[in-house]
Amino acid sequence: MSEWKALNGRITLFPTGPQSIPSAAELYRAVWGAEPDAFQKQPNPLQPTLAQGRRSQMAATCLTHVTRVDFNLSPVLAPIETGEPKISLIEDTGRLFGELKEIIKKIAGGTKVSSVSRIALYLQFATVRANFLEANKALTKVMPEQYRISVTDEEDIIFQVNRPRKSGKVEGLRMNFVTKWSVDNVQVMVALSAGAAPWTKNFLTASVSFDYNNVAEAALTTEQQSQLLHECLGEASETQRSIGLNVEGF
Amino acid sequence: MSIPKLAIRRTDEATSTPPAFFSAFFLKGLPDYKIHSPSGSGYETLIPSVPTATWLIRYTDSPSGSGYETPVAEPESWIVKSTLSAVPDVWQWQLSQDYLELGTVLSELTSLEETDEWKIDASVYSAASYVATELKYHSVRVPQIFVHGPTSVVFNWSDNFYNFYLTIGANHVSALLSSPECILDRREYSETEWLNAVQRLPPIQSVLLGGPIISSNSSVSYLPAVSTFVGASTISIKASVSYLPGFSALLGGPIGSMSYLPDFSG
Numbered sequence: 437m438s439e440w441k442a443l444n445g446r447i448t449l450f451p452t453g454p455q456s457i458p459s460a461a462e463l464y465r466a467v468w469g470a471e472p473d474a475f476q477k478q479p480n481p482l483q484p485t486l487a488q489g490r491r492s493q494m495a496a497t498c499l500t501h502v503t504r505v506d507f508n509l510s511p512v513l514a515p516i517e518t519g520e521p522k523i524s525l526i527e528d529t530g531r532l533f534g535e536l537k538e539i540i541k542k543i544a545g546g547t548k549v550s551s552v553s554r555i556a557l558y559l560q561f562a563t564v565r566a567n568f569l570e571a572n573k574a575l576t577k578v579m580p581e582q583y584r585i586s587v588t589d590e591e592d593i594i595f596q597v598n599r600p601r602k603s604g605k606v607e608g609l610r611m612n613f614v615t616k617w618s619v620d621n622v623q624v625m626v627a628l629s630a631g632a633a634p635w636t637k638n639f640l641t642a643s644v645s646f647d648y649n650n651v652a653e654a655a656l657t658t659e660q661q662s663q664l665l666h667e668c669l670g671e672a673s674e675t676q677r678s679i680g681l682n683v684e685g686f
Numbered sequence: 687m688s689i690p691k692l693a694i695r696r697t698d699e700a701t702s703t704p705p706a707f708f709s710a711f712f713l714k715g716l717p718d719y720k721i722h723s724p725s726g727s728g729y730e731t732l733i734p735s736v737p738t739a740t741w742l743i744r745y746t747d748s749p750s751g752s753g754y755e756t757p758v759a760e761p762e763s764w765i766v767k768s769t770l771s772a773v774p775d776v777w778q779w780q781l782s783q784d785y786l787e788l789g790t791v792l793s794e795l796t797s798l799e800e801t802d803e804w805k806i807d808a809s810v811y812s813a814a815s816y817v818a819t820e821l822k823y824h825s826v827r828v829p830q831i832f833v834h835g836p837t838s839v840v841f842n843w844s845d846n847f848y849n850f851y852l853t854i855g856a857n858h859v860s861a862l863l864s865s866p867e868c869i870l871d872r873r874e875y876s877e878t879e880w881l882n883a884v885q886r887l888p889p890i891q892s893v894l895l896g897g898p899i900i901s902s903n904s905s906v907s908y909l910p911a912v913s914t915f916v917g918a919s920t921i922s923i924k925a926s927v928s929y930l931p932g933f934s935a936l937l938g939g940p941i942g943s944m945s946y947l948p949d950f951s952g
Contacts, residue, residue, distance in 0.1 A: 454809075454816035481815035482789030482822065502815045503823075513765070523765070592770050624765055 439574075440681045441525035442532050443560045443643065445509040447539050447665060449547065450554035452655050457500050458548045460487035464498040467507055467542045472498070492531045505549055507539050513624070521624040521637040523564060530685020536669060544662035555661050556649035557668035561681055562620070562641040571619045574642040578680045579617055594618040603650065605663035613671060614647040644681060646672040777825075784828035788818055791831055795839070807836045809856035814839045817854050 451457065458466075461475040464487035472487035484501040490512065499506040509532060511524040526532050536557070565571035569589045576584055579595070587593060596616040603609040620643050626635040648668035650656075656664070673686045796811040798804055806814070818841075821829070829841035829852070841852040848870075851862045859879075863871040 454813040456812060479793050480786060480789040481792055481811065482785050482819055501819065502812070503819045510765075592772070621770070622765055 438682045438684055439563045440561045440578075440644070440676075440683050441527055441563070442529050442683070443511065443525055443562045443641070444558065445526075445532050445536055445560075446556075446558040447507045447536065447543070448556040448558070448649075449505045449543070449549050449552045449661065450503065450556070450652060451505075451549060452551040452553040452652075454502065455550055457502070457505060460485045460498045460500045463487070463500060463505060463507075463547060463549075464489065464496070466547060467498065467539055468496055492535055493528065494526055494532065494535065505547070509535055521626045521635060523622060523624050523639045523641075525562060525564075528685070529683045533669075533673075533685050540662050540665045540669070543665065544658055546658050551655045552661055553655050554650055554652040555656070555664050555668070556647065557665055557672065558645065558647050559672050559676075560643060560645040561676065561683055562622075562643040565640050565642055568619065568640065571640045571642045575617055575619055575644075578642075578644060580679055583617075592619070592621075603664060603667060605667045606650070606656070606660050609653060609664075610651040611664075611667070612647070612649050612651065613675075614645075614649075615675065616643075616645040616647070618643050618645070644676070644679070646675065648672060781822060781825065781828065785818060785822045788828050788831065789815065792818070792839070795833060803835070804833050805836055806833060806839055807856060810836065810838060810854065813856055813859075814841075814854045817841070817852065817859065 459475075459477070461472055464470075464472045464475075468489065468491055470489060470491075472489040474488045475486070476488075477485045481502060484499045486497055486499045488495065488497045490496065491509065493512060494509045495512050497506070497508040497510070499508065509526070511526045513522070513524045563574055565574055567589070568591050572587045572590065572593060575593065576587060579585070583595060583597065585593075585595065594616065595618070596614060598612050598614045600610060600612050603611045620641050622639045622641050624637050624639065646668075648671060650664055676683050676686055792806075792811055792814055795804060795806045796808060821841075827843065829843050832840040832842060834840065838853050838855040841854065843850045847865060849864050851864075853860045853862070857876070859875040861871070861873045861875070862869060
């Protein structure tokens with residue numbers, strides 16, 4: 437069983453220009469077919485609005501902003517039973533993969549965002565480690581040979597590469613395939629009521645992120661959006677295997 | 687010495703032991719309190735299948751018996767951020783604050799009475815919000831805003847000599863650069879050139895400065911900064927790089943910041 441689990445999966449649509457974007461709650465319903473548990477509308481147009489709920493044991497969030505629409509899947513954090521904040525990862529990565537494909541399917545059917553010129557897929561996989569030495573070791577193990585660096589207990593390591601190329605699905609369109617290796621200090625915060633101070637705890641994670649997207653040129657049809665997202669998902673799946681993450685279900 | 691009593695019960699009146707978070711959070715550090723239960727053997731309430739419910743803590747002053755109840759929601763945890771040891775970029779924080787104020791002004795302009803001469807059309811509001819967001823992503827100093835009527839808003843930057851205006855209508859943007867003596871540059875952008883309008887600001891800047899402008903774009907698709915992302919387990923990693931010192935561009939700001947810059951370049 438792979439020790440790498442998912443911390444985040446996200447699909448983003450970037451509108452071509454200013455347009456009336458449906459509310460986050462409406463898009464949540466359109467994509468996930470259910471009412472969100474929470475909806476937060478911002479009166480300020482430069483802040484995003486969001487709708488949140490649960491989907492397949494994951495937290496599902498739709499976020500709309502004047503320049504983008506995000507469909508985000510993240511882990512549902514563990515309940516506080518022992519008094520210690522815990523970090524949670526999406527254990528059922530196969531289900532995450534399926535959910536991302538479902539979102540793409542809904543996009544292919546039309547999401548009410550009338551004109552989109554750019555799409556993006558973001559995936560973050562992580563494994564929790566006790567200290568920097570262990571986290572660095574886990575990280576460098578999944579770096580391709582040509583990028584592998586020699587580190588011991590150094591902190592705040594980030595290595596990112598973009599391997600852009602033309603899309604295999606939409607002729608002439610340039611794609612960014614950004615992969616990032618990092619050791620992150622992830623802070624889990626427990627919000628308490630009754631005026632108590634929040635409790636935070638830090639966790640070290642070795643993390644590999646894929647941020648795949650196209651360069652905006654012209655409006656994309658919903659079919660092209662879907663094709664590009666499938667291309668990104670396929671590329672992420674292939675890359676994670678090739679570098680040795682071996683995330684199950686991907 | 688009288689010892690106040692503390693009882694825990696849930697609003698739905700089922701019975702069980704209180705969850706661990708009570709002893710972990712609320713009862714910690716209260717040596718002068720005892721947990722009181724009417725039955726003498728347990729606490730009132732808990733239905734484990736309900737994930738988040740309201741609990742009540744009752745404080746009773748012994749021996750008078752007077753007291754009060756405080757509702758307590760079960761705490762939830764979420765990931766708030768990833769942190770680096772790098773010093774946070776104050777400019778980006780200030781920029782966010784400034785643009786929030788600009789957003790508030792735009793919001794107010796569109797919610798005025800129909801008869802108000804300051805009111806702007808919804809389509810103009812939408813366009814201006816879009817342009818403002820792009821300006822923020824490109825780390826452009828927040829503009830002043832002018833309104834001439836319902837069909838456009840004007841963003842203005844001034845350094846007390848040059849003035850730069852972006853006039854934003856529902857379907858177009860025009861840019862104008864002027865000195866006290868004359869118009870130095872004027873450009874029109876149609877609705878298909880929205881991104882170009884923002885992207886072409888640096889060349890206009892260079893007219894002012896008489897030299898090259900260093901601008902940094904990123905090929906990543908960061909989430910926008912969400913100040914009230916309640917309950918979402920989202921990682922936001924901010925990797926700031928140092929910027930050019932002493933760079934006093936008219937449009938201002940540290941041009942070299944990598945944060946939240948979606949790539950719209952070719």
